[in-house]
Amino acid sequence: MKNKLSRFSIPYVIWMALFVVAPIIMVVIYAFSSADGRFTVENFLQMSSYAVVFARSFKLALIATLICLLIGYPISYFISKEGIRFQQVAMVLIMLPMWMNFLLRTYSWMSILENNGLLNQFFQQTGIINLYNSIAAHFAADPTAYEPIAFFQMIDTQGAVVLGMVYNYLPFMILPIYSVIGKMDHSLLEAARDLGANSANVFRRVILPLSLPGVLSGITMVFVPAVSTFAISTMLGGGTKLLLGDLIEQQFLGGSYNPHLGAAISLVMMIIVVVCMLIMNKFGEGEEQAVIL
Amino acid sequence: MSKELIRLADCGMRFDGETVLHDINLYINDSEFLTLLGPSGCGKTTTLKIIGGFLTPTHGDVLFDGVRINDVPPHQRQVNTVFQKYALFPHLDVYDNIAFGLRMARPKLSRKEIDTRVMDMLEVVSLKGFEHRGVTSLSGGQQQRVAIARALVNRPKVLLLDEPLAALDLRLRKDMQQELKRIQQQMGITFIYVTHDQEEALAMSDTVVVMDSGRIQQIGTPEDIYNEPKNAFVADFIGESNIVDGFMRSDFQVEVNGRRFDCLDKGFSVNEPVDVVIRPEDIDIVSPEQGKLVGTVTSVTFKGMMYDMIVDFRGFKWLIQTTDHSPVGSRIGIKIDPDGIHVMAKSEYSGMFGDYSSFSEEYDELDDASVVLEEEENGDEE
Numbered sequence: 001m002k003n004k005l006s007r008f009s010i011p012y013v014i015w016m017a018l019f020v021v022a023p024i025i026m027v028v029i030y031a032f033s034s035a036d037g038r039f040t041v042e043n044f045l046q047m048s049s050y051a052v053v054f055a056r057s058f059k060l061a062l063i064a065t066l067i068c069l070l071i072g073y074p075i076s077y078f079i080s081k082e083g084i085r086f087q088q089v090a091m092v093l094i095m096l097p098m099w100m101n102f103l104l105r106t107y108s109w110m111s112i113l114e115n116n117g118l119l120n121q122f123f124q125q126t127g128i129i130n131l132y133n134s135i136a137a138h139f140a141a142d143p144t145a146y147e148p149i150a151f152f153q154m155i156d157t158q159g160a161v162v163l164g165m166v167y168n169y170l171p172f173m174i175l176p177i178y179s180v181i182g183k184m185d186h187s188l189l190e191a192a193r194d195l196g197a198n199s200a201n202v203f204r205r206v207i208l209p210l211s212l213p214g215v216l217s218g219i220t221m222v223f224v225p226a227v228s229t230f231a232i233s234t235m236l237g238g239g240t241k242l243l244l245g246d247l248i249e250q251q252f253l254g255g256s257y258n259p260h261l262g263a264a265i266s267l268v269m270m271i272i273v274v275v276c277m278l279i280m281n282k283f284g285e286g287e288e289q290a291v292i293l
Numbered sequence: 294m295s296k297e298l299i300r301l302a303d304c305g306m307r308f309d310g311e312t313v314l315h316d317i318n319l320y321i322n323d324s325e326f327l328t329l330l331g332p333s334g335c336g337k338t339t340t341l342k343i344i345g346g347f348l349t350p351t352h353g354d355v356l357f358d359g360v361r362i363n364d365v366p367p368h369q370r371q372v373n374t375v376f377q378k379y380a381l382f383p384h385l386d387v388y389d390n391i392a393f394g395l396r397m398a399r400p401k402l403s404r405k406e407i408d409t410r411v412m413d414m415l416e417v418v419s420l421k422g423f424e425h426r427g428v429t430s431l432s433g434g435q436q437q438r439v440a441i442a443r444a445l446v447n448r449p450k451v452l453l454l455d456e457p458l459a460a461l462d463l464r465l466r467k468d469m470q471q472e473l474k475r476i477q478q479q480m481g482i483t484f485i486y487v488t489h490d491q492e493e494a495l496a497m498s499d500t501v502v503v504m505d506s507g508r509i510q511q512i513g514t515p516e517d518i519y520n521e522p523k524n525a526f527v528a529d530f531i532g533e534s535n536i537v538d539g540f541m542r543s544d545f546q547v548e549v550n551g552r553r554f555d556c557l558d559k560g561f562s563v564n565e566p567v568d569v570v571i572r573p574e575d576i577d578i579v580s581p582e583q584g585k586l587v588g589t590v591t592s593v594t595f596k597g598m599m600y601d602m603i604v605d606f607r608g609f610k611w612l613i614q615t616t617d618h619s620p621v622g623s624r625i626g627i628k629i630d631p632d633g634i635h636v637m638a639k640s641e642y643s644g645m646f647g648d649y650s651s652f653s654e655e656y657d658e659l660d661d662a663s664v665v666l667e668e669e670e671n672g673d674e675e
Contacts, residue, residue, distance in 0.1 A: 187380035190347055193367045194374045195394035195447065205393070209384045 030263035043264035050247060050265065057244040058272075060158060061227035064165035065173075068222045069215065071166070072173035076214075077207075080182040087182070094171050102168065106235050109164055113154040113236065120151040156238030164232040165222075172221035180214030181207065216280055224273055244269055296323040298450065298483055299344060304353035306339050306507075314339050314507045316353065321451075321485060321500075326477050328486045328494040331504035332530070337487045338455060340504070344485060345453050346370050368397070373444035374453040378460065379436045381428040387439055388424035391415070394447040414442040417476060434465045441476065451483040458493065470497055491531045495519065503527050524637055528570045529646030535611045536646055539569040539636070547636055550606055552585050554629060558636035568637045573601075573614040575633030584626015590619050603649055610649040 005013065034040045079090045097105060112118045123129045129149065137146040154160055184207065192202045230245025239246065244265065251262025299321040306314035314336045321327050329337035342348040343355060346367035355363050362370065373394070381390050391414055395407045402410075415421050418438035423431070428439060437457060444452055454473075458466045474497050477484045488494055494501050495515040503510045503518060503526075511523045522528035525536050539549040544559035549569050561567060581587045588606040602613045604625065619625050 185378075185380065187376050187378060188382060190367070191374070191376055191380040191382070191443075192393070193347075194345060194372075195443065196368045196397035197393075198368055201397060206382060210382075 027263045027267055030260050031267045032264075033260060035258075035260065043261050044268070046261060047264060047268065053242050053244055053247050054269075054272075056158075056241060057227050057269075060162055060165070060233075060243065061223055061229075064162045064169065064226045065219055065223045067162065067166050068170050068173040069219065072170055072218060073177055073211075073215070076174050076178035076181055080178055091175075091178070094174055097167075098171055103231060105168065106164055106232055109160070109167065110155060110235055113160055113163075115151045115153070115155065117155070119154065123152060124150075155236065156240070158237060158241065160236040161233050161243070164236045165226045165229065168232065169222040169226055172225075173218040176217040176221065177211060177214040180211045184210055216283075219280065220277055223276070227273060228269065297321070298323045298325075298358060299485075300354075300356040301340070301343070301350075302354045302356065304340075304343060304350040304355065306336070306343065306348065307351045312507060314343075314350070317509055319502060319509065319512070321483060323450075324481050324483055325499050326474070326484045326486065326497060327500045327502065328488060328498040329502050329504060330488060330491060330494040330530070331510075332489055334506075335504040336507040337489075337504050341374075341453050341455055341485060341487050344451070345372055345374050371450040372453060373447050373449040373451075374455065375437075375440045375444050375457045377455045377457070379440040381436055381439055381443070383427075383429055386425050386427055387415075387420065387431070390428055390439055391443045391446050393443060398447070410446055414446040417445070417479070418442045418472075433461050434469065437461065437469060438472075441473070445476070445480060445482075449482065451485060452477075454484060454486045456488055457486075458488075458490075466493070473497065495531070503530060505530075521635060522570060522637065524640040525568050525570075525642040525644075525646045526640075528568075528635075528637070529642075533573050533612055533614075534646070535571045535573065535649065537569050537571070537609065537611075538644075539567050541565045541567050541636065545631075547634060550586055550609070554585065554634055555631040556634040556636055557631050558634075561636065561638070566639055568639060568643050570635040570637060571611070571629060571633060573612045574599075575629060576611070576613045576615070577628045577630070578613070578615055578617055578619065579626045579628050581624045581626040583628070585628055587624060587626050590621050590623050590625060593618065593621055612649045 031043055032039055032041065034042060075094075079087055082090070110117070114120070120129075129151065132152075133146075133148040137143045137148070140146040188206055188210070189202055192206045197205060228245050228248075230243065230249045233239070233241075233243040233246055237243070242250075248262045248265050248269075250256050251258045251265070297320050301317050301319045304314065304317045304319075305312065317336075317340060319340075329340055331337045339348060343350050346362070346365060346369075349363055354361050357365075357370070357372075382393065385393065388411055391411045392407050395402050395410060411424070412421075415424060418441055420435065420438050420442065423435065423439075428436060431439065440457070441452075457473075458469050461469060470493060473484070473486075486494075486497065495518075498515055500512065501515055501518045502512050505526050511518055511527045513521070518527065518531050522531060522534075528534040528536055537549055539547045541558075541561035541564065542548050542553060543563060544561075545556055547554050547556045547558070547567065547569055586606050588604040588611070590602055591605050591610065592603040594601040596614075599614045599616050600618055602615060602619065604611050604613055604627070613627070
């Protein structure tokens with residue numbers, strides 16, 4: 001910490017000053033000023049009306065992160081147990097969608113989930129819709145009054161938004177967990193078995209705690225983009241139930257033009273995320289060190 | 294000391310069509326310190342893993358107290374292992390590492406019982422006061438002790454040690470050898486120790502099993518193995534040896550370099566070609582007139598306790614260890630007492646070892662047979 005900066009680090013210092021520090025300062029200045037340039041905290045007071053948007057964003061991002069973890073951990077675990085050839089192919093397949101444009105992927109989901117989209121056509125063709133209708137009519141309080149549905153409502157729901165998040169961010173959960181489990185010293189697992197641990201205990205007492213750093217970085221890499229996403233919610237969520245990303249976008253590009261409010265919302269969101277991450281890192285400190293060493 | 298505990302009966306192991314272990318037969322007694330000794334790739338670690346339950350032999354039986362345990366998984370065997378690189382759990386401190394096995398025990402042990410046993414074990418390995426240190430902050434020797442304590446705290450009937458001292462420096466290794474021997478005697482349990490270091494094997498073991506290319510070459514006490522090697526491989530692997538061609542002219546009479554020597558060996562047919570082992574320290578230097586054989590000193594290396602001399606006898610170079618200095622180029626005579634000569638029947642290893650024509654300063658660091666083989670092939674002057 002004490003030693004002087006080497007001159008090779010100067011380009012990076014300039015880069016960070018220009019593209020990291022300066023934008024943050026600008027966001028702070030905007031957030032604490034009004035349209036005529038005077039200092040104000042009005043932007044923050046105004047924000048209370050958007051508390052529901054904050055809550056919704058964090059809730060959906062949290063659900064998406066949890067689902068990513070529940071899907072991603074087992075995938076990483078089982079891939080890392082396979083042969084090297086399988087691992088390579090599996091990793092390419094997992095990353096392949098990321099090489100395609102994000103908007104394109106999300107558009108594809110739209111055409112799958114739409115009311116007359118691929119999935120609903122499939123349900124109609126296979127008679128699943130009819131089956132559902134007859135079961136629902138049977139259990140309805142008044143079977144005669146039951147209105148049969150023609151499709152399942154999937155697009156424009158919060159479920160679709162979560163699905164979009166999970167689909168887009170799942171690789172960011174799998175990769176760090178996989179790399180931690182894959183690098184785990186095999187003799188540790190042999191040692192645990194040698195000391196009397198059955199498979200369940202080997203996992204719970206050795207593999208799981210040692211993979212925590214990967215889990216933590218996976219959670220960070222999924223949660224942060226998920227909480228601030230805007231394209232997914234407008235495209236798959238119908239744009240009626242706003243998320244933080246949409247709200248901020250509206251302040252800069254939309255009808256309710258107010259960059260000062262937008263900056264304030266961004267700042268608050270950033271602070272909440274940073275606090276969340278700090279708490280998480282505190283929680284995983286011991287394990288992280290263990291793997292680095 | 295005499296009860297048989299483990300028996301490997303015709304145990305063989307194949308990986309991908311390659312035989313790494315040929316029908317091993319071995320029994321291990323209760324409270325014995327047994328060492329599997331051999332170069333890398335000789336099958337010693339495979340043998341250990343079969344006993345530990347990490348590998349199932351392709352054929353043959355593993356018996357524990359007379360019961361077949363081929364299919365018993367590691368966590369159900371009364372055997373614990375000290376791994377080569379310790380394999381301590383980095384997310385647990387010293388105490389929790391040692392307590393790991395006790396917490397897995399069924400029926401469950403009480404907190405107090407676990408605590409007492411962990412603390413006793415810390416005492417045994419002289420690590421009192423380290424219980425809440427992280428294992429990654431310990432020195433190599435301390436980590437080694439934790440690994441031993443972690444295995445022993447479960448009171449196994451057998452402790453398997455896979456080259457446990459390989460990563461330590463020489464001084465520490467010597468100390469830990471003493472320490473291990475003390476612990477083994479104190480606890481009175483069976484140690485099965487794998488190493489490629491012959492000195493370690495001789496210093497610690499009750500029984501040494503010398504292995505090469507998946508076969509047991511010789512089983513015996515350290516003295517047997519050193520004094521009565523069965524073939525050229527064992528003679529060369531255990532200590533330094535001059536292994537020369539000879540003919541058995543009659544019982545107690547062997548001919549080397551055209552001269553007859555008295556020896557203690559018998560039972561060979563008359564004029565049978567044999568391998569003759571002469572340890573470098575068993576050769577006495579005398580004046581050329583008194584010598585049975587006369588040769589020229591070609592190199593002298595001071596080794597502290599003694600000199601290593603390479604002496605040329607009609608083109609065949611011998612290593613002689615002596616406290617008397619003879620300058621390079623001088624002619625010397627040698628005498629060998631009958632008990633300094635050991636005669637072995639010819640084997641597949643004949644002619645591969647024991648020639649100091651390609652002598653180099655590093656000869657005692659060559660503990661890998663394959664390296665030795667290459668040297669022999671390249672430097673052969675015959």
